[in-house]
Amino acid sequence: MKDFRPQAHRLADWIADYLENPERFPVLSRARPGQIRDALPADAPEQGEAFDAIFADFERIILPGVTHWNHPGFFAYFAITSSAPGILAEFLAAALNQQAMLWRTSPAATELEAVALDWLRKLIGLPGGFEGVIYDTASVSTLHALAAAREAAVPDVRAKGLAGRTEVGGVRVYCGEHAHTSVDKAVILLGLGHDALTRIPADAEFRMRPDRLAEAIAGDRAAGRLPIAVIATVGSTSSTSVDPVDEIAAICTRESVWLHVDAAYAGVAAMVPGYEWILRGAERADSLVVNPHKWLFTPFDLSALYCRRMDVLRQAFALTPEYLKTSEGDAGVRNLMDTGIQLGRRFRALKLWMIMRHFGAAGLRGHLAEHMRLARLFASWVDASDRFERIAPVPFSVVCFRLRGEATDADHQRILDTINGSGEIFLSHTKLDGRFALRLAIGNLHTTERHVARAWELLTSAARA
Numbered sequence: 001m002k003d004f005r006p007q008a009h010r011l012a013d014w015i016a017d018y019l020e021n022p023e024r025f026p027v028l029s030r031a032r033p034g035q036i037r038d039a040l041p042a043d044a045p046e047q048g049e050a051f052d053a054i055f056a057d058f059e060r061i062i063l064p065g066v067t068h069w070n071h072p073g074f075f076a077y078f079a080i081t082s083s084a085p086g087i088l089a090e091f092l093a094a095a096l097n098q099q100a101m102l103w104r105t106s107p108a109a110t111e112l113e114a115v116a117l118d119w120l121r122k123l124i125g126l127p128g129g130f131e132g133v134i135y136d137t138a139s140v141s142t143l144h145a146l147a148a149a150r151e152a153a154v155p156d157v158r159a160k161g162l163a164g165r166t167e168v169g170g171v172r173v174y175c176g177e178h179a180h181t182s183v184d185k186a187v188i189l190l191g192l193g194h195d196a197l198t199r200i201p202a203d204a205e206f207r208m209r210p211d212r213l214a215e216a217i218a219g220d221r222a223a224g225r226l227p228i229a230v231i232a233t234v235g236s237t238s239s240t241s242v243d244p245v246d247e248i249a250a251i252c253t254r255e256s257v258w259l260h261v262d263a264a265y266a267g268v269a270a271m272v273p274g275y276e277w278i279l280r281g282a283e284r285a286d287s288l289v290v291n292p293h294k295w296l297f298t299p300f301d302l303s304a305l306y307c308r309r310m311d312v313l314r315q316a317f318a319l320t321p322e323y324l325k326t327s328e329g330d331a332g333v334r335n336l337m338d339t340g341i342q343l344g345r346r347f348r349a350l351k352l353w354m355i356m357r358h359f360g361a362a363g364l365r366g367h368l369a370e371h372m373r374l375a376r377l378f379a380s381w382v383d384a385s386d387r388f389e390r391i392a393p394v395p396f397s398v399v400c401f402r403l404r405g406e407a408t409d410a411d412h413q414r415i416l417d418t419i420n421g422s423g424e425i426f427l428s429h430t431k432l433d434g435r436f437a438l439r440l441a442i443g444n445l446h447t448t449e450r451h452v453a454r455a456w457e458l459l460t461s462a463a464r465a
């Protein structure tokens with residue numbers, strides 16, 4: 001590319017403008033299904049094209065199909081941020097194109113990953129016995145944690161698998177009623193069968209009930225089955241409830257069952273003074289996942305898995321063909337290819353490191369605390385309202401609420417459609433105890449009280465209509 005330099009400057013300007021004012025775009029894309037595909041040719045061009053032409057089509061065709069996750073009015077699912085230092089790091093990482101399968105193929109990516117994850121570990125108060133590794137998503141982190149749990153419980157599983165192994169007994173995994181479906185997918189993918197997963201009922205505040213967990217494990221043991229893992233959730237997807245990790249850890253220790261803590265969204269809140277309790281007991285977990293790409297201002301994707309038994313994870317996955325053998329192998333260096341299913345690893349640690357340096361621990365804590373303040377403020381408006389009611393506690397930065405009285409799902413859907421059609425605000429929904437719940441999630445760095453107040457104004461006027 002001959003004109004890389006001017007194009008890079010131009011893109012940097014475009015990105016800076018975008019970050020300064022994402023509100024010039026509707027937060028939720030107004031594209032109709034097929035719009036983007038239909039606007040593009042069916043075949044790749046035979047001859048290369050000028051970047052000006054390519055970028056013009058990016059603005060004309062691609063951008064209208066973008067839902068702006070980096071918009072301060074994005075309150076759906078878990079709101080996230082691609083922060084400026086993270087974007088700069090991604091720019092550099094793409095240029096450096098590190099493939100950190102071996103220490104040798106990127107000493108920097110390998111060692112920076114260990115350092116950045118150690119910083120984050122200390123910030124959220126996990127003890128030193130936990131070693132970290134970066135994957136793309138929490139789904140993949142949890143898959144690896146459960147693969148390690150399977151390895152620990154059935155030591156010859158790597159060689160023999162589980163099919164037809166009557167001597168192993170039916171393997172069992174447990175999670176709360178409100179745990180994320182990534183647990184189901186992991187169980188399916190690991191060949192345990194979906195029926196191997198037992199969802200433990202929750203209490204009135206959507207937290208796993210430890211007494212019911214203990215009963216389920218005892219029942220399975222009595223029936224000759226083999227409990228191998230429990231997943232406790234800190235910040236469940238729908239309501240952000242916090243399972244009692246301490247009590248669950250006591251059961252797992254007693255039963256010698258692997259404990260994995262899914263703190264994908266809320267784990268980072270443990271760094272905020274007053275929120276240390278959310279990970280109480282996690283020091284006894286075998287593994288824990290936290291996603292900086294959810295609530296730590298990190299461009300998608302970056303998920304951190306911490307494991308107290310990384311040797312077991314390596315035992316499950318390490319496999320070194322001749323062409324990947326290196327002399328450093330015996331010198332105690334860590335080769336990232338040993339800690340999972342993928343061989344190649346991209347340089348994700350760079351953005352996490354730059355983000356922690358740019359904001360500093362105090363800055364990160366301050367932003368998280370502010371998001372939680374805004375959520376409490378919004379919750380106070382809901383609580384004072386005669387139209388809406390809150391239907392879950394607000395431990396972090398998500399508020400679940402619904403219309404008071406006998407409103408139907410369709411009534412709620414109409415409100416959502418009205419709000420989301422505004423282009424200013426994007427909200428999503430869930431169901432709690434079978435009831436439709438509107439959900440307002442705060443997590444974007446540029447979201448201010450003004451945006452939250454505007455969401456409330458739009459909601460109350462849609463409810464009136």
Ligand SMILES: Cc1ncc(COP(=O)(O)O)c(C=O)c1O
Nearest residue numbers: 137138139180182236237262264
């Ligand atoms: C509690 C929890 N765990 C896991 C996930 C999956 O996250 P990822 O998209 O990183 O796989 C989510 C997604 O929202 C979640 O809320």
